[in-house]
Amino acid sequence: MDSSKIIPISVGVAGLGILLFAIAQTSKNKNANVYLNHALETENLNVKEQATLLYEAMREVNFTNTEKRKAIFTALTGVTPLQFSLIVKAFGNRYYNTFTGNTSFAIWQNPVKYPLKLWLKEELSNSDYQLLKSKYPKYL
Structure with a gap:
């Protein structure tokens, strides 16, 4: 295979990987925020x-x-x-x-x-x- 075709494909795959990683981190942060909001909302109430x-x-x-x-x-x-x-x-x-x-x-x-x-x-x-x-x- 021609090396001029491999480099754009590799860059595209790497970009997709970075995008998926960013989406996963955003989901984790949302879950963390939900937990944090839950804790703050209930801390003053017995x-x-x-x-x-x-x-x-x-x-x-x-x-x-x-x-x-x-x-x-x-x-x-x-x-x-x-x-x-x-x-x-x-x-x-x-x-x-x-x-x-x-x-x-x-x-x-x-x-x-x-x-x-x-x-x-x-x-x-x-x-x-x-x-x-x-x-x-x-x-x-």
């Missing part, structure tokens, strides 16, 4: 504490519906969807009596654990739940 605040507000039998609503919305003020997803995970599944709307069970009832989604749906009015659902559509 998700376990927020989950506990929500649990305490909703299980409190002496709270009126207005007081429960205020406590729930106060606990979620400024919470981003990413942070909310972590709160949902931290909340996990907890015992809830859908008949009485609290955590007390009669001797004949079988206690069942439910996720935060059901707790919020049961404890809030439909309009308040829809408001939260519009803010956190992936999780409610």
